[in-house]
Amino acid sequence: MSAKNVNPSDDKVFCPVCKREYDKEIIEKHVNKCLFLNVDVSKRNGSHFDENCSQQKRIKIDVSPVRSTLENTCTGPYKNMSKVLLKESPKSSATYELSNKPSKQSSSALINDSKNIPLAESMRPMLLEDIVGQVESFGADSMLYSMLSKKKIPNMILWGPPGCGKTSVANIIANICKEQNNMRFVKLSATMCGINDVKEVVKVAKNEIKFKRQTVLFMDEIHRFNKLQQDTFLPHVENGTITLVGATTENPSFSLNNALLSRCRVVVLSKLTVHDVLLILERAVVRKELAVVVDSISDKLVCGDQKKCVIERQSLQWVAEVCDGDARVALGALELALSAAPEHSQHVIGLEDLKRGIKRSHMLYDRQGEEHYNIVSAIHKSIRASDDNAALYWTTRALHGGEDPLFVARRLVRAAAEDIGLADPNALVEAVACLQGCQQIGMPECDVLLAQCAVRLARADKSTEVYRAMKSVQRSLTEAKGPLPSVPLHLRNAPTRLMKDLGYGKGYNMKHRDESGLTYMPEGLEHVNFFDKENGG
Template identity: 60%
Template structure:
């Protein structure tokens, strides 16, 4: 239909909400029509397009990032919504504490600001919170205060998607804080994951990785503590395991750092990957010779004129630790 309409000068806009729900093979459906200009595709997603959008389709599109709203902007939206709902917004310094019109509803400006602050930059969450507050208020002319609504909305709506970008952003922040020896930041990001409902076993696995990658032989006890933490998280579960994760993150952040093992491993992988032809054979003199035939073939013996070396002769002199 879009192809036919274009012949008559009519353009078609195809809006796909939650486009990430299409897998990458299904997204190929749009590719040819986008290339030919038959449709103008607009896709909305709450995920990182780099991870969930077909690369061929993404290269033909322009990405527009919708950032979180500033709390001041959310406060303006809530004030506008209150006006539309005939709700008076009053200052906390109002001496009487009640509104003149007993049939009306009023809310403190500081309470609106509190709602804006806990909504994590999402206007939908802010408006939903306001609606819940108004529905559950039975104040008979009394002004709604922060204390009146805190019991109904006990914690902030923190953005955290176990399968999305924020999941990886926060775990990366924890790991880098440990690497940077910032115990406060390491504890903060660990706690963010805990209170957001992250699987404690996943956090513990990443702590084990950090203990080996960033601390290594500078403090071998770090790896032992991290492994013990992971095992105990499996045994205890939440909420008892939270302090185990906190203790481990703090210890790792304060421990001396050495990336020797990780760096040397990367160099060894590079040497192996860049090898042209067959990989070097294990030198005969360091091979086991469990049978007579293998002994007769020279296994376990240093040949005359050969220099004893544990590395293959082709890699003599290679040092992964420099």
């Protein structure tokens, strides 16, 4: 662009960005808007990832010839337009690429980067139809499937175990936004950003609304923000400045703000089944042409390509079984096995090869999260139901997952008093002895102590009489109206002369209640028996 495009004698000025002619009165406002819409997204959003950045057209402009002319032509407040250009071009020119086609250097860089992309990342679904599993939440008949098909994205929290597809759903939402000119997708992770980054996204989102563009913010690991930090989202989700899509592995009831939950729909994603993971593995092998899948090793002779690896179907089945429903772990294990195969020759990856290279060490268990309480609850309820087999399984599974043995032992002591009680008083003694033994020898030696105690309690006779009577007393205290009745005088201790003069301890004797002639319940409750079933005992 040359200086002849700007004629000081005319009332019209050419925009140096879009090369269109505008009145002097509106040229500054237009250039500001034009620069904002065409500038590289990374300049607007800082270091945030924007899925639409690949669609942003960038224009190559040399503003040095028109700089002086603009300053002379746009007098008064319109001189700020040149300052905008100066800010964008510290070296006398603002450079923006006109074409979306990458240069040769960037193309080679992209090719090299694609080689380093993990298989789990490259296999993320692009369409709703590509989602494996999660039929209840994203099946063809679900409400979310219908909404996303119509390009409508609600505020939602994706809750599920690792590798179940939370980030994959976000990837599909990003593609939906990419197809729409009025939508913008921003991805952040609470593990790498703070509240200031969120505020910056909101700031840009407010400006985007002026151009009728909606911002969808995907916040991964949203539970890493504390309750006070989560309040930052509230006003902007409420007024529609951003559409929030959060992902968490923690129970939202405990880890997220109730006010935020009331503004978002919680979508529960379940653990993938073995069939789902196997389907993902076979899809990865076929689409990426990683290997040839055969039913048995003898079938390898039919394979035409002698450079590809051959992998047995039962090997993929085994990987799907040991990954505990985590597709990311399964794809990573498959990628590791294929990477270890020799190049330029056909190599058979059998089941034994995978078993030697991949140990089953992955199991979903969170010592501080919901699974921590779910497992110990299963132990207690199995003991209550006298299911010794289930009690042994859940106890061993908790220890296998790295649970604190003392936590399990304390729960066993509770079960001995709550569910066995007076039907077998020795059970409580043995449970306490188990707790002390765990404190003395620790893991792994104490595992058999816990297993034996759990089976012992499960096989013991059960009596909840004391527990139910205690709950009845607690309920009576909670529902009592007015002040609680005082202790009768004859039951009070009288260590001083004044107390004796006041009648403390007067008439007390040590006989049985049926012979003493005394009442031991407070006034008004003399005839209440909390062990009666009528009172909940």
